[in-house]
Amino acid sequence: MSGAAPTAAPRGESRSRLALTSDRGIALLLSAVMAGLMLVFLVLPVGAILLRSLDTPAGAGLGNFALTFADPRFWDLLVNSLSVSLLSSTLAVGLAYLYAYALQRSNVPLKPLLRIVVMMPLFAPSLVQAQGLLLLLGRNGAFNRFLGFDFDIYGFWGVALANTLYTFPYAFLILSAALAVADARVYESATMLGARPGRIFRTVTLPATRYGIAAAVFVTFSLSVTDFGNAIVIGGNFSVLATEIYNKVIGQGQFALGAVIGVVLLAPAVISKLLEKRISSRQQAQMTDKSVPLTTRANRMRDLLLGGYCLAIMIVFLAIPGIVATASFVKLWPYNMAFSFTHYAFDVQNGTEPLWNSVYVALATAGLGVTIATVSAIVVQKFKTPLSGPLSFLAILPSSIPGMVLGLGYVLAFNNPANPLNLMYGSLALIIFLYVYYNHAQAFLITSTSLKQISSSFDEASTMLGGGVLRTFFKVTLPLLWPTLLGVGVFFFMRAMVSLSAVIFLITPETQVAAVSVLQLADRGAVNQAAAFSMCIMAIVIACLLIVRMVLWLAGAKSVTLIR
Structure with a gap:
């Protein structure tokens, strides 16, 4: 009996080390996946823009810049x-x-x-x-x-x-x-x-x-x-x-x-x-902790003047x-x-297909965007790996890249037979990834802010009870975070429905989206049809906002209170 006791502790320690090893492996895997996606769908297109700007008939050089500046x-x-x-x-x-x-x-x-x-x-x-x-x-x-x-x-x-x-x-x-x-x-x-x-x-x-x-x-x-x-x-x-x-x-x-x-x-x-x-x-x-919140005092003349200004705006x-x-x-x-109601029959080229393409792309962008932004935020905020620093930088990089520039980068990077992902060119899938990474910075910052406001004691309690990182996320973090993630999904949906410049270079007759249809109709003088498409886009976005607001109200999360 005396010999059995010493073997218990090593087995417990072994299981603990195994759990830690498993968690670190998951952290490294998720970090590598996020880094790989960012390299392919963000760094590669930006790099393609820079390389193509240096591509001249005489070889790499500044000839294109000289020609443009002259x-x-x-x-x-x-x-x-x-x-x-x-x-x-x-x-x-x-x-x-x-x-x-x-x-x-x-x-x-x-x-x-x-x-x-x-x-x-x-x-x-x-x-x-x-x-x-x-x-x-x-x-x-x-x-x-x-x-x-x-x-x-x-x-x-x-x-x-x-x-x-x-x-x-x-x-x-x-x-x-x-x-x-x-x-x-x-x-x-x-x-x-x-x-x-x-x-x-x-x-x-x-x-x-x-x-x-x-x-x-x-x-x-x-x-x-x-x-x-x-x-x-x-x-x-x-x-x-x-x-x-x-x-x-x-x-x-x-x-x-x-x-x-x-x-x-x-x-x-x-x-x-x-x-x-x-x-x-x-x-x-x-x-500060000693500050007194400012309260607005009654001032009839001020309120009358500012009210008139607001009414005009x-x-x-x-x-x-x-x-x-x-x-x-x-x-x-x-x-x-x-x-x-004639113009809502959409008796134009491709009919209502661009509108349904936009809805499909927006829904897919919302789902994929929330997943990528959430995992990226967790990797940066919760995991400490060698990739956390570079991922944090890349995650907010899209906020400095104009949509039209990133869209052109996608054309140059993916419309290239040497790229194994060339098969994605001309597909809605590539447009979805473009929308995800074009809007990634804002979604990442929102999710990261919410994660920071959730006390680390929840993670520690889950770990002490034997929960791994995945179980902790699904059982602890996600229930606290879901209202924020729903809001991020709405953000992705809305941006995918209305963004124009980012996608203008990727459109084909099969992948036409509603925002581009509005541009093309307006450009050829079809004022009424362009207006009808615009109103449909606005109606879909507003309907999405109302549905989400109703979901939050029914769930008792009308105003989200984040735990510090």
Whole structure:
């Protein structure tokens, strides 16, 4: 009997070591799989862009860059892109700041409605803003045709205004978060020292939100300088770098020169992202454990003025989809305004197939995207392997890559017989992977943030009870995380339904998607059919949001409380 006791401990230790070895093996395997996918569907396409830009008839070199930079047209396009992006970014941030201030620091009524209305551009392809502006202010727009005005919305001002409307929601979300919290003690001190509201705004509110303003400027500038849809629909003879890539690749077949412009277009997006990260990293907390939350005091005149401003902005954001919806329900805009469902029969090339392709692609993107983003976040946050650092960097890299550049990279990388995955080219599967990695950074950051807010004590308790990493995930982490993952799935679905620039180079007659159909119909003057497609896209996205909201409500997770 005395000899049996010593053998028990080694067996227990052996099982413990076996469990640890198994967990480490799973961690390494998952890390390797995530790294492999990122290398194939992210690093390889970006590398293909860089390599193709250096590919000249004389061999690798800078000849394509020299040829492009020697063309005066390139510098005109660069000036056009920067000037229109700076203007639209300035307008979007300025207008969104006042709107966010009204919702966060005043008592204007109907705040939930005011919030959801300015989010509507997120539910539709970017070019819907240009569509709506043309239907309102174009040559055959409502103001010119029915009210006798003579607006000329085409060109620089049209693109700037469309991009302002397109980027406004992004600026509003950032600035609303920046204005959401404040320390009441600072405002009380300023008031006691005799400062008037205007001076308090200049010396207290603005400095406290300067990092949010900087982040909003860089985000809106990056979105505007890389936007393709608005510029091609409403730009007329006014071209930008994004439309030039399209012309070089689709119109002229000059992939090398298109790659050069892609590299150039990548530069301002990367620079703005780096500046945003640098400035955001210097931001200090506005609320501490001794802070007193700021409460909004009654001020009738302030609320009346800000309420009027919000009403004007809301009317603009309702007018855009409203006029597009109107055009979809009339026989022939603007010549025959009789009510009709004709255009919802989709009696155009491919019929409703692009719409169903979009729904299928969006659902598949949501499922695959949630899986990849979740596993990537767990690998980086929960596992400590040699790949954790590189994976963390690669996971957020897509946030600095314009959609059109990444899409062109997919063409160059996968439309290559030397690539074993060449068989994916021309398939919906490749489009799905493109959407997943184009939107991977935001999904990864959301999931990582939620994982950090779940106490490590849950993992420790599960491990002590003998649970491995997989059992801990399915039994502990997933039940706590599922509302967040559902939200991430909605994000992927929505982006796959409305994204245009990322997929424009990968479309074939068999893989046509709805957002591209809107562009092609608008480009050939089929205004009514383009409007009908746009409304269907918006309806599907809004229906998805409502379904998910209902699921969360039924599950008692209407507002998700994350455990710290």
